[in-house]
Amino acid sequence: MTTAVPLIYSFPEFSGVAEAVADHIVAAQNHALYGDYNRKKSLSDTNIASQLNSAAESMRLTKSVSEHHSASGNGSNTPSSSREQRKKKKEENRRFRIGLSGGSLISVLREGLLKRQDVEWSKWDVYFADERLVPFDSPESNYGKAKSQIFDNIPPEKGYPNIFPIDENLLNDPQECADTYEKTLIKGFASKDSVKLPMFDLILLGCAPDGHVASLFPNHETLRESYAWCAPVLNAPSGPPTRITLTVPVICHSHRVMFVVEGATKAPVISTIMERPDKGLPASIINEKAAGRIAWFVDDDAVKDVVGITKKRYKFLVHSE
Numbered sequence: 001m002t003t004a005v006p007l008i009y010s011f012p013e014f015s016g017v018a019e020a021v022a023d024h025i026v027a028a029q030n031h032a033l034y035g036d037y038n039r040k041k042s043l044s045d046t047n048i049a050s051q052l053n054s055a056a057e058s059m060r061l062t063k064s065v066s067e068h069h070s071a072s073g074n075g076s077n078t079p080s081s082s083r084e085q086r087k088k089k090k091e092e093n094r095r096f097r098i099g100l101s102g103g104s105l106i107s108v109l110r111e112g113l114l115k116r117q118d119v120e121w122s123k124w125d126v127y128f129a130d131e132r133l134v135p136f137d138s139p140e141s142n143y144g145k146a147k148s149q150i151f152d153n154i155p156p157e158k159g160y161p162n163i164f165p166i167d168e169n170l171l172n173d174p175q176e177c178a179d180t181y182e183k184t185l186i187k188g189f190a191s192k193d194s195v196k197l198p199m200f201d202l203i204l205l206g207c208a209p210d211g212h213v214a215s216l217f218p219n220h221e222t223l224r225e226s227y228a229w230c231a232p233v234l235n236a237p238s239g240p241p242t243r244i245t246l247t248v249p250v251i252c253h254s255h256r257v258m259f260v261v262e263g264a265t266k267a268p269v270i271s272t273i274m275e276r277p278d279k280g281l282p283a284s285i286i287n288e289k290a291a292g293r294i295a296w297f298v299d300d301d302a303v304k305d306v307v308g309i310t311k312k313r314y315k316f317l318v319h320s321e
């Protein structure tokens with residue numbers, strides 16, 4: 001039985017969810033890139049380091065994963081100016097590393113993110129929380145959907161993210177596909193130092209009516225995977241049967257985890273997640289293990305059956321430009 005009480009932000013309409021989700025993502029982006037939720041684009045400010053709060057800074061330093069910092073070391077006049085240059089270079093090379101789910105989440109992101117001016121797309125590394133093993137041009141492909149609905153619609157002048165889809169040649173071999181995706185993660189998160197788990201800045205999750213999260217299905221053995229970063233799924237009970245998914249330890253190691261769920265069809269499962277954590281649905285497991293770093297963004301329909309939860313009023317973190 002969990003004692004974790006997640007933050008739940010509820011909105012009357014889809015547009016409210018989309019707006020708040022986008023704000024939360026941009027805040028996470030700014031925090032990852034600049035250590036400050038409200039940091040605006042300019043990188044020329046060499047005092048940026050003083051604006052990093054100590055928690056964010058120590059987090060970055062200790063995790064010491066693949067921040068692609070090639071120390072410049074040239075042209076420095078004094079020790080302090082070369083230190084400044086190295087610091088600046090490091091700041092310029094910072095990436096916002098996000099894990100994306102598919103499904104209904106994609107339209108929320110499309111609605112919320114594309115209209116914003118402060119998404120620094122070119123600094124995003126986009127991985128997938130799960131993927132269905134179907135061709136990218138199938139409407140069932142999480143990558144395909146995200147690409148056609150979001151990434152292909154980013155105005156060119158706003159830059160383009162680094163996107164890491166699965167290897168489309170491995171659709172018939174779920175184990176190999178999962179292993180290969182794990183290697184992609186290792187390259188992105190642990191190329192310099194070995195790390196036990198990758199630490200995403202943010203993982204975005206949906207939740208299906210049957211309670212599955214990413215491609216972690218209720219009662220499936222992948223829920224208990226404690227070693228692999230990425231696991232194959234062979235017999236999903238709904239949608240495409242073969243998939244790969246990030247594992248529970250990886251999701252729960254993320255700096256932040258966001259659930260985005262809307263619609264009355266989700267009301268029964270949300271009520272089970274919130275009121276019967278002992279049922280062990282995947283979302284309840286994540287609520288428990290990532291306690292303190294989880295926020296739910298829902299519409300009122302999705303939480304209409306839940307009694308006795310405290311819904312928070314969302315306070316926008318990023319000042320609009």
Ligand SMILES: O=C1O[C@H](COP(=O)(O)O)[C@@H](O)[C@H](O)[C@H]1O
Nearest residue numbers: 101102103104105206207208214
């Ligand atoms: O199969 C999947 O379903 C979940 C939930 O999707 P939704 O449309 O009910 O929000 C999704 O998060 C996951 O990425 C997807 O592969």
